[in-house]
Amino acid sequence: MQSSDGETPPEAPRLESADLPTAEGQETLPTYTGPGFVTNNPELASLTPAQLYELNQGLLDEAVPQRPLIDQIVPMAVLRAEYENGSASFTKQIDYLVSQSYTGIRRTRGDGDCFYRSLAFRYVERLMNAADPALAVGSAVSTLEASLPMLEAAGFQKLVFEDFYDTFVSIIKRIVQPEADGTTLTPLLLLEAFQNPEVSNSVVVYLRLLTSAQIRTDPDSYQDFLFHPELGELMTPREFCETFVEAVGKEADHVQMTALARALKINFSVAYLDGRSADGHVDFVNFNDGIQDELEPLVLLYRPGHYDILEKQSEDTVI
Amino acid sequence: MDARLRRVNKEIADCKNDKSSKIQLDLVDESPFHLKGSFPGPEGTPYEGGRFEVDIRIPDSYPFQPLKMKFITKVYHPNVSSASGAICLDILKDQWSPVLTLKSTLISLQSLLCSPEPDDPQDAEVAKHYMTSRSSFEETARYWTHIYAGGPDPKAKDGGSGGGSRDEVAMAGLEKAHVDQFEALGFERGKVIDVLRRLNYRGANVTKITEDRVVEELLKP
Numbered sequence: 421m422q423s424s425d426g427e428t429p430p431e432a433p434r435l436e437s438a439d440l441p442t443a444e445g446q447e448t449l450p451t452y453t454g455p456g457f458v459t460n461n462p463e464l465a466s467l468t469p470a471q472l473y474e475l476n477q478g479l480l481d482e483a484v485p486q487r488p489l490i491d492q493i494v495p496m497a498v499l500r501a502e503y504e505n506g507s508a509s510f511t512k513q514i515d516y517l518v519s520q521s522y523t524g525i526r527r528t529r530g531d532g533d534c535f536y537r538s539l540a541f542r543y544v545e546r547l548m549n550a551a552d553p554a555l556a557v558g559s560a561v562s563t564l565e566a567s568l569p570m571l572e573a574a575g576f577q578k579l580v581f582e583d584f585y586d587t588f589v590s591i592i593k594r595i596v597q598p599e600a601d602g603t604t605l606t607p608l609l610l611l612e613a614f615q616n617p618e619v620s621n622s623v624v625v626y627l628r629l630l631t632s633a634q635i636r637t638d639p640d641s642y643q644d645f646l647f648h649p650e651l652g653e654l655m656t657p658r659e660f661c662e663t664f665v666e667a668v669g670k671e672a673d674h675v676q677m678t679a680l681a682r683a684l685k686i687n688f689s690v691a692y693l694d695g696r697s698a699d700g701h702v703d704f705v706n707f708n709d710g711i712q713d714e715l716e717p718l719v720l721l722y723r724p725g726h727y728d729i730l731e732k733q734s735e736d737t738v739i
Numbered sequence: 740m741d742a743r744l745r746r747v748n749k750e751i752a753d754c755k756n757d758k759s760s761k762i763q764l765d766l767v768d769e770s771p772f773h774l775k776g777s778f779p780g781p782e783g784t785p786y787e788g789g790r791f792e793v794d795i796r797i798p799d800s801y802p803f804q805p806l807k808m809k810f811i812t813k814v815y816h817p818n819v820s821s822a823s824g825a826i827c828l829d830i831l832k833d834q835w836s837p838v839l840t841l842k843s844t845l846i847s848l849q850s851l852l853c854s855p856e857p858d859d860p861q862d863a864e865v866a867k868h869y870m871t872s873r874s875s876f877e878e879t880a881r882y883w884t885h886i887y888a889g890g891p892d893p894k895a896k897d898g899g900s901g902g903g904s905r906d907e908v909a910m911a912g913l914e915k916a917h918v919d920q921f922e923a924l925g926f927e928r929g930k931v932i933d934v935l936r937r938l939n940y941r942g943a944n945v946t947k948i949t950e951d952r953v954v955e956e957l958l959k960p
Contacts, residue, residue: 579749580802580838583742618742621803625837666836668803 486529490541490614493524493731512700513693517721517730520702522691525721526729532669535677535727536624538720539688540588541614542729546716548595548605556715557596563685564589567630570683574633584626587619627680631672632661634679645675671725681708688718691730743801747771750841762845764795772797775811776845780888781853785880786814789888793848794824795841805835806844815876815883815912817857817866826851827861864936868912872942879912886910911936917945926957 496518503510526541528534543560550556564585571581591613594605603609614620635642639657646660647653655663664670672680681687687708697703704719719730748771754764760778767773774795780786792811798804808831810824818827828851830839839847860866869876884890886905908915911932917940921931934956938948 576838577753577840579746579753580840583746584837617800617803621800622742625803628836629838662836663834666838667834668836669833 487527488615489529489531489617489620490537490611491527492611493526493733495524496522499525507695509695509697509700510693513695513697513702516700516702517691517693521732522719522730523733524731526731528728530726532671533621533624535672535720536627536680537614537620538727538729539680539718540623540627541610542688542718542720543684543686544591544595544605544610545607546718547592548607548610550715552714554596556713557592559713560592561589564592567633567683570633570637571629574629574636576629576633581626581629584622584629587622588626591619591623625668628665630683631676631680632665634683635661635665635675642675642679649673677707681711685711686713686718687711688720690720690722690727693721693723743797743799744771746802747797747841753840754842757842760842760846762842762849764841767794772801774841776808776841778845778849780884780890781849784853785877786816786852786884786888787890789884789890791848791852791888793845802837802839805831806839806841807831808844808848813883813887814852815865815880816852817855817860817862817869818851819865820862821865822862825861827856827859864939867939868941871939871944875912875941879909882906882909907932912941914941921953921957924954924957930957 496514500511500514503514526538528537528541547553547556547560568585572578591605591610594609596604598604614623635646636657643654643657646655646657648655648660649664660675664673665676677690685708687706687710689704689706692703692705716732721728721730751764751771751774754760754762762776762778765775765777767775774797776793776795777790778793780789780791789812791814793808794811796807798807809826810819813821813824815821819825826848828847830836830844830847855866855869857866857869865876868879878893881890881893885892907929908918913932913935917935918928918931921935922928934953938944938953938956940948940953
């Protein structure tokens with residue numbers, strides 16, 4: 421059974437109605453007797469195979485537990501296996517990433533927040549892995565503190581963003597400051613925090629607000645790039661931010677990614693695994709080049725419509 | 740304290756401290772997650788002078804999920820169901836953002852009363868009325884504001900909200916002459932009102948819909 425979460429391109433081809441098996445002994449309509457389906461129900465018998473298929477998919481979506489908001493690292497071989505019966509251009513590109521010493525990917529749920537969630541997780545993780553965590557944490561926290569006036573200048577009410585800010589900053593501070601129970605942040609606690617919807621979504625929303633505030637308070641730098649993704653029309657910074665940055669589940673595009681890199685004063689790159697390269701190499705696009713820090717690189721993996729984290733650590737050494 | 744409760748408490752306090760917006764929030768029962776909001780109808784609209792109440796439910800994953808709102812007060816508006824009070828507004832659906840609050844969402848409802856979007860209707864009959872004859876639509880909306888939201892009586896010259904019985908023809912946004920015309924053919928008045936409302940027998944439509952067509956509808960059981 422295949423869940424239709426849309427995260428594993430290329431997807432198995434969807435069954436056409438004509439391909440659906442015709443059950444023996446049925447009078448008129450061919451009836452789908454696929455997994456988990458009861459066909460002796462008169463209401464269902466009147467549906468066309470296509471309708472039944474859709475209904476069945478709907479049931480499967482509800483029955484199959486969703487992917488965690490963010491998952492453990494899996495080796496590149498697992499990703500490669502998903503494409504082995506599909507497109508050779510994808511497997512070639514995965515082999516290329518392995519040759520560049522990428523060892524695994526950490527997946528996020530395909531809920532429209534995947535860019536922000538991937539970035540946030542990796543952002544905290546590399547502070548934790550820094551050679552001098554106290555310095556890295558101090559620098560990150562002061563950047564975030566300094567962003568608060570920008571949020572107010574963008575017109576956000578303090579009561580709206582303060583809880584999200586506190587949640588994000590307290591995770592970062594916990595790298596060096598023990599909680600009441602004496603524990604500091606570990607890889608496992610970080611993963612648990614980002615799998616908790618309230619904590620994870622608070623961090624995602626804070627990054628959305630930072631992105632929006634960066635665009636709203638510096639309109640000259642962005643206004644020529646604020647296109648409606650479907651209509652292609654230019655939008656005002658306010659319209660763009662309300663519709664495509666602040667609203668829940670709206671995917672990030674280049675403009676949002678650029679703005680967020682500037683707001684966080686970080687650089688990151690995105691590896692495009694799109695099956696389009698003739699020789700199998702993978703294009704990396706850098707955002708906010710020129711920032712120098714001592715941290716591990718922050719690299720995201722893009723597959724059409726979805727972002728995950730690319731890691732150079734193996735699953736044996738970390739959670 | 741639970742994050743949702745902390746946020747809702749802050750929002751309620753913020754609304755209480757803001758006298759300028761004239762937006763009010765009240766608890767419905769013991770739960771802080773079921774509220775009643777109300778706001779004045781915007782000036783310069785048929786809703787002016789009325790006060791509109793909204794039922795508000797705060798979902799478990801608020802503020803990551805949208806507030807659930809519907810009008811308690813009956814409203815004659817293309818984007819509000821005249822029967823159930825259900826609201827068609829993008830921020831209550833896929834345009835929801837956690838930056839929105841109880842207050843800002845109620846202000847958005849107030850603005851929706853100023854600028855109907857008949858192309859994306861919640862109530863198709865009301866939207867047709869709006870598209871066919873704006874003046875007749877506004878007259879009906881004003882009458883509903885008087886009857887349901889305590890607005891001024893549009894018929895009283897001094898603007899006072901006089902009592903009097905409810906005028907079913909005005910409620911349906913129809914002309915008395917049209918209703919009288921078909922009632923004179925021997926049909927029951929309530930049925931005539933119902934059929935003419937469904938046919939959108941208003942404005943330029945009156946000349947397009949033949950008398951036979953109306954009678955045909957009236958004869959249906």
